[in-house]
Amino acid sequence: MSLNIIVTENLLDEWVRGNARDAQGVIVELLYRLVAVSCPKPKLRRFPLGDSIGQHGPDGDLDTDRDFDPFVPIGRSIWEIGTGLNSRDKATRDYEDSVRDTPAGVRAGATFVFVTPLSGRRDWEYTWKEDNQAKWVEERLGRNEWQDVRVLDGTRLTDWLRSFPEVEEWLAEKMKLPGHYIETPEQRWALLESFGAPPPLTPDLFLVNRDIARRKVDEVFSGGITQLKLETHFPRHVADFVAAHLHSMDENSKAESVGRCLIVSSTEIWKDLMTLPKHFLVVSFDVDDSDEATRLLQMAYNSGHTVIFGGTPGGLPHPYQASLPSPKAHQVREALEKAGHIEERARVLAQKSNGDLNSLMRIMQGGSLLPEWAQGTVASELVVAEYLGAWKERNEADIMIVEKLVGKTYGEWIGTMREIALRPGTPLIQIDDTWKFTARFEGWYALGPRAADEHLERLRLVAVSVLREKDPKFELAPNERYAAGIHGKVLTHSDSLRKGLAESLALIGSHPKALSSCIPRVVVATAILAVREILTGADWVLWGSLDGLLPLLAEAAPDEFLEAVENALGSAPCPFDMLFAQEGAGFMGWNYMSGLLWALETLAWDNEYLVRVVVDLGRLAARDPGGSYANRPGNSISTILLPWHPQTCATVPKRLAAVETLMKELPDVAWRLLLDLLPRPHQVSMGSRKPAWREIIPD
Numbered sequence: 001m002s003l004n005i006i007v008t009e010n011l012l013d014e015w016v017r018g019n020a021r022d023a024q025g026v027i028v029e030l031l032y033r034l035v036a037v038s039c040p041k042p043k044l045r046r047f048p049l050g051d052s053i054g055q056h057g058p059d060g061d062l063d064t065d066r067d068f069d070p071f072v073p074i075g076r077s078i079w080e081i082g083t084g085l086n087s088r089d090k091a092t093r094d095y096e097d098s099v100r101d102t103p104a105g106v107r108a109g110a111t112f113v114f115v116t117p118l119s120g121r122r123d124w125e126y127t128w129k130e131d132n133q134a135k136w137v138e139e140r141l142g143r144n145e146w147q148d149v150r151v152l153d154g155t156r157l158t159d160w161l162r163s164f165p166e167v168e169e170w171l172a173e174k175m176k177l178p179g180h181y182i183e184t185p186e187q188r189w190a191l192l193e194s195f196g197a198p199p200p201l202t203p204d205l206f207l208v209n210r211d212i213a214r215r216k217v218d219e220v221f222s223g224g225i226t227q228l229k230l231e232t233h234f235p236r237h238v239a240d241f242v243a244a245h246l247h248s249m250d251e252n253s254k255a256e257s258v259g260r261c262l263i264v265s266s267t268e269i270w271k272d273l274m275t276l277p278k279h280f281l282v283v284s285f286d287v288d289d290s291d292e293a294t295r296l297l298q299m300a301y302n303s304g305h306t307v308i309f310g311g312t313p314g315g316l317p318h319p320y321q322a323s324l325p326s327p328k329a330h331q332v333r334e335a336l337e338k339a340g341h342i343e344e345r346a347r348v349l350a351q352k353s354n355g356d357l358n359s360l361m362r363i364m365q366g367g368s369l370l371p372e373w374a375q376g377t378v379a380s381e382l383v384v385a386e387y388l389g390a391w392k393e394r395n396e397a398d399i400m401i402v403e404k405l406v407g408k409t410y411g412e413w414i415g416t417m418r419e420i421a422l423r424p425g426t427p428l429i430q431i432d433d434t435w436k437f438t439a440r441f442e443g444w445y446a447l448g449p450r451a452a453d454e455h456l457e458r459l460r461l462v463a464v465s466v467l468r469e470k471d472p473k474f475e476l477a478p479n480e481r482y483a484a485g486i487h488g489k490v491l492t493h494s495d496s497l498r499k500g501l502a503e504s505l506a507l508i509g510s511h512p513k514a515l516s517s518c519i520p521r522v523v524v525a526t527a528i529l530a531v532r533e534i535l536t537g538a539d540w541v542l543w544g545s546l547d548g549l550l551p552l553l554a555e556a557a558p559d560e561f562l563e564a565v566e567n568a569l570g571s572a573p574c575p576f577d578m579l580f581a582q583e584g585a586g587f588m589g590w591n592y593m594s595g596l597l598w599a600l601e602t603l604a605w606d607n608e609y610l611v612r613v614v615v616d617l618g619r620l621a622a623r624d625p626g627g628s629y630a631n632r633p634g635n636s637i638s639t640i641l642l643p644w645h646p647q648t649c650a651t652v653p654k655r656l657a658a659v660e661t662l663m664k665e666l667p668d669v670a671w672r673l674l675l676d677l678l679p680r681p682h683q684v685s686m687g688s689r690k691p692a693w694r695e696i697i698p699d
Contacts, residue, residue: 006165006168006169006172007158007161007168007171007172007175008158009119009121009154009155009158010119011175012117012119012154012157012158012171012175013117013118013119013154015175016083016117016118017085017118020083020084022174023083023117024083025049025050026171026174027081027083027115027117028047028048028049028059028060028081029047029049030117030157030167030171031047031059031060031079031081031115032047032049032060032255033164033167033170033255033259034071034160034161034164034167034259035047035060035062035072036252036255036256036259037164037166037167037255037256037259037260038068038071038072038160038163038164039062039064039066039067039068039072040256041256042062042063042064042065043063043064043065044061044062044063044076045061045062045063045064045252046060046061046062047059047060047061047079057101058078058079058080058098058101058102059079059080059081060077060078060079060080060081060113061076061077061078061079062076062077062079063075063076063077070150070156071152071156071160073111073113073148073150075109075110075111075147076106076109076110076111077110077111077112077113078098078102078110078111078112078113079113079114079115080094080095080098080112080113080114080115081114081115081116082094082114082115082116083116083117083118085118087116087118087124087153088124088132088133088136090114090116091114091116091124091136091151092136094114095112095114095140095149098112099145099146107145107146107147108147109147110146110147111146111147111148111149111150112140112146112148112149112150113150113151113152114150114151114152115151115152115153115157116151116152116153116154117153117154117157118153118154119153119154119155120133120153120154120155124151124153133151133153136151137149137150137151163276163277164259164260164276165182165262165273165276166182166184166185166258166259166260166261166262166279167259169182169183169184169187169262170184170186170187173187181264181265181266181268181269182262182263182264182265182269182273183239183262183263183265183284184258184261184262184263185239185242185243185246185247185258185261185263185282186243186247186258187263188239188240188243188263189203189243189244189246189247192206192240192243192244195361195364195365196341196364196365198340199339199340199341200339201336201339202335202338202339203244203245203247203248204335204338204339205244205327205332205335205336205339205357206237206240206241206243206244206245206357207241207244207245207248208327208331208332208334208335209325209326209327209328209331209699210241210324210325212322212323213230213241213322213323213324214245215322216228216230216320216321216322217241217242217245217308220280220306220308221253221257221261221280223306225306225320226301226306226307226320227297227300227301227306227307227308227309227320228306228307228308228309228320228321228322229309229310229311229318229320229321229322230308230309230310230311230321230322230323230324231310231311231312231313231314231321231322231323231324232310232311232313232323232324232325232326233312233313233439233440233441233442234310234326234356234357234358234439234441234442235284235285235286235310235438235439236284236358236439237310237324237326237357237358238282238283238284238308238309238310238324239263239282239284240357241324242261242263242282242308243263246258246261257280260278260279260280261279261280261281261282262279262280262281262282263282263284264281264282264283264284264285265284265285266285267285267296267431270296270299270300271299273305274299274300274302274303274305275303276303276305277304278304278305278306279305279306280305280306280307280308281300281305281306281307281308282307282308282309283307283308283309283310285429285438286429286436286438287309287310287311288311288312288436292431297309310324312440312692313690313691313692314602314689314690314691314692314693315689315690315692316598316689317686317687317688317689317690319686323699325699326355326356326357326699327355327357328355329350329351329353329354329355330350331355332346332349332350332353332355332357332360333346333347333349333350333351334346336349336350349363349364352369353369358371358442370446371425371442371446372423372425373420373423373425373426373427373428373446374443374446374447374450378416378419378420379447379450380450381406381413381416381417381420382417382420382426382428382443382447382450383447383450383451383455384402384405384406384413384455385417385428385435385437386437386440386443386444386447386504387405387451387455387459387501387504388401388402388405388435388437388497388500388501388504389436389437389440389496389497389499389500389501389503389504390434390435390436390437390494390496390497390499390500391434391435391494391496391497391500392433392434392435392494392496392497393414393430393433393434393435394433395433395493395494395497397492397493397494398493398494398496398497401462401465401466401493401497404458404461404462405455405458405459405462407458417435418430427439427442427443434494434496436496436500437500440503440507441507441693444507444511444514445511445514448514448515448516448517449515449516449517450517451515451517451518452517452518453518453519453522455518456508456515456518456522456523456526457526459501459504459508459526460526460529460530460533462501463501463502463504463505463530463534464530464533464534466493466497466498466501467498467501467502467534467546467549467553468533468534468542469491469492469493469545470541470542470545471484471489471490471491471541471544471545472484472489472490472491473489473490474541474544474545475489476489478582478584478590479584481590482590491545498549499548499549499552502549502552502553502556503552503692503693505526505527505530505531505552505553505556505557506527506552506553506555506556506692506693506694507693508523508526508527508556509524509527509528509555509556509557509558509694510555510556510691510693510694510695511693512524512527527556527557528557528559528560530556530557531553531556531557531560531561531564532557532560532564534546534553535553535560535561535564536564538564538568538575539575540575540576540577540578540579540582543568543575543576543579543592543596544579544582544592546595547592547594547595547596548595549595550595550596550598550599551595551598551599551602551689551692552692552693553599554599554600554602554603555602555691555692555693555694558603558606558609561599561603562603562609562612562613562616565596565600565616566616569616569619569620569623574623576593576596576620576623577623579592579593579596580593580623580624580625580627581625583627583628583629591627591629591631593620593631593632593633594629594631596620597617597620597631597632597633597636598688598689599689600613600616600617600636601613601636601639601640601647601688601689602688602689602690602691602694604640604647604648604650604688605647605648605649605650605690605691605696605697606648606649606650606694606696607648607649607650607651607654610640610648610650610654610655610658611654611657611658611661613640614637614640614641614658614659614661614662615658615661615662615665615666617633617634617636617637617640618633618637618662618665618666618669618670618673619666620633621633621634621637621666621669621672622666622668622669634669634672634673634676635676636688637662637669637673637676638673638676638677639685639686639687639688640688641655641658641659641673641677642677642685643677644679645685645687647685647687647688649696649697649698659673659674
């Protein structure tokens with residue numbers, strides 16, 4: 001689809017004529033917003049708003065070092081605005097008054113700008129006929145009373161609006177016109193503060209416990225960051241947080257930031273937004289680590305846009321990311337009390353929602369703790385989509401797995417899913433042939449009570465079947481594997497399904513209590529047995545095939561995963577020796593040990609597993625023949641135990657115990673570790689992989 005033009009010249013003209021009193025204030029504020037986003041940080045910007053309108057002096061006074069031609073001139077400019085029906089006469093009077101009231105020395109280096117929102121076709125035509133716009137401007141330029149003279153009518157105003165759709169959205173809301181796929185932070189905040197009103201909510205509720213994220217967002221709006229990932233299990237929180245943060249800014253900063261910020265709710269409009277000048281785009285749809293998501297982010301970067309988006313917590317460290325933790329129950333209570341709610345109501349709301357802002361919003365509207373899509377008979381069907389995570393509709397192998405899990409034909413089941421996906425707020429989406437459950441954590445708890453023991457047994461069987469498959473690309477020579485797709489050497493099941501099932505195992509192992517209708521020992525056993533069956537007797541090809549999924553399997557069943565690693569290290573031949581041997585240099589090379597190292601780094605955050613992980617990494621380091629990739633077992637150990645930036649929640653005694661154990665069992669590796677831990681000037685650390693689903697690291 002194309003970017004919607006919401007406010008047309010005719011619509012603006014008709015609205016001004018039919019809403020004369022409201023138009024006086026709205027058009028002045030429209031000019032203020034357009035000027036603020038077009039020329040931020042001016043030397044002077046004075047556009048009286050609200051009850052200040054009508055005071056003596058010009059309607060606008062601006063002095064800026066940057067222009068935004070043909071709408072805003074560089075330097076000093078005096079602005080007059082007329083919303084009445086006879087624009088020419090109003091312009092003439094305002095011009096004469098401005099000449100009289102503005103010193104000649106100022107006028108010599110300034111521009112006079114007259115603004116009318118009325119259409120040039122219906123009020124003051126842009127022609128060189130006597131008294132028409134072009135002729136009027138030409139005559140006044142000839143008087144040499146100003147450096148320049150300009151008229152902005154409805155034609156030019158709507159043209160100006162095209163550059164800033166967030167300002168157009170604001171105007172459309174004032175005019176009560178509909179918009180699609182984009183939303184301004186002001187619109188989002190107006191909705192948020194209305195929940196439970198009176199009294200209205202305050203930004204504190206959405207900002208508490210999020211100071212680091214606030215500082216990162218400030219860096220974004222000051223131009224220091226071009227992409228920011230906010231880590232959260234609740235994707236909707238990202239736009240809510242940004243809207244609340246912007247609302248809390250001082251008026252000048254808010255005007256310059258809000259006017260260039262858009263909340264985007266669909267990929268359908270993304271390409272059209274790329275034609276706009278630099279904007280801040282807040283992504284309100286699912287952005288994962290897929291190739292498509294990477295492409296969308298790169299498009300924005302190439303077009304000069306800055307993007308704020310949400311993503312699953314954990315994973316590899318990156319300097320341009322920040323955690324977006326949920327507030328604690330007591331913080332919710334305090335924020336509600338500060339907003340004006342009586343103490344008892346604030347306590348009850350905080351207790352029921354337990355820090356879940358989505359649940360809090362629903363309760364304040366008098367609704368259920370559960371979202372609508374998690375209620376009714378369809379929820380029992382939707383739980384299967386949650387287990388799958390994602391799948392490709394054109395992949396026959398994926399469809400067979402869906403049918404095994406759902407217990408009926410795909411055609412029977414998908415009809416219900418299509419109907420559910422059309423409902424507002426449902427976290428099940430379809431993009432081309434890919435289906436995806438977007439809010440996995442929220443869905444896990446919302447749909448968990450719908451899960452049954454037989455569901456878990458089916459899930460275990462299909463997960464083992466899919467994840468035991470060996471990647472046929474390893475049948476090719478190392479320098480040919482980059483072209484595996486061309487040779488038809490690809491996995492039977494899609495990467496989407498493989499990752500979705502691995503995430504489900506991680507969720508089962510990390511959050512078993514969510515499946516409250518299942519027998520607890522069955523839930524725990526599901527993840528343990530699945531990981532055991534997937535990794536038992538795994539050769540180097542299977543370890544390499546599971547490379548990127550190993551961190552999820554480690555989170556699913558840490559003890560079982562570590563036992564599999566230790567069994568492999570003790571076997572002859574050791575599969576990891578062959579994995580090391582696959583490493584190649586250049587664009588055709590690859591390192592198939594990265595996933596295993598990330599998995600072990602993930603478990604190292606847990607005090608219980610640190611010593612065991614360090615020893616396992618040490619055994620890998622002893623076998624490491626070296627290579628061109630920096631991601632090596634020895635580096636993982638030193639990163640985890642770095643004294644000034646440890647990548648573990650283990651206590652200091654536990655960290656010392658890990659080093660002592662390594663010294664006893666692998667003295668050569670331990671010696672290299674101690675050398676790495678010695679302080680060096682200008683030392684930096686990017687950190688290690690963090691858990692995506694296990695709640696090991698405190699907020």
